[in-house]
Amino acid sequence: QVQPVESGGGSVQAGGSLRLSCRVSASDNIVSMAWFRQVDGKEREGVATIFPRSGNTVYADSVKDRFTISRDNTDNQLYLQMRNLKPEDTAMYYCATGSMYGTWYRKESYNNWGQGTQVTVSS
DSSP states (O other), rough: OOOOOOOOOOOOOOOOOOEEEEEOOOOOHHHOEEEEEEEETTTOOOEEEETTTTTOOEEEETTTTEEEEEEETTEEEEEEEEEOOOGGEEEEEEEEESSOOOOOGGGGGGEEOOOOOEEEEEO
């Protein structure tokens, strides 16, 4: 599988929006695609997951109703639309794909990771 490549991070004021993109592999073995985030000194946190075969999505409570995960099969892209951003959303955001089902918010459920893109939200 090709390593995911994220883009779209940046700096924004609270209340603003950003859309993250991630180029993912076209492999039929992928059963889940996710966005995680991590702040220095803290554990990597699951933000949202989409299951390509069903289209089902799951979100962390902290981002529900503000973030939307989606995918575009035509160009192998995974997206994270982020609205009403808050300073606590500041983190490095990672795209990941998994070839075996597992607990969606656990990083061990994914076996292919991107390098990350920084999102900074100022108050």
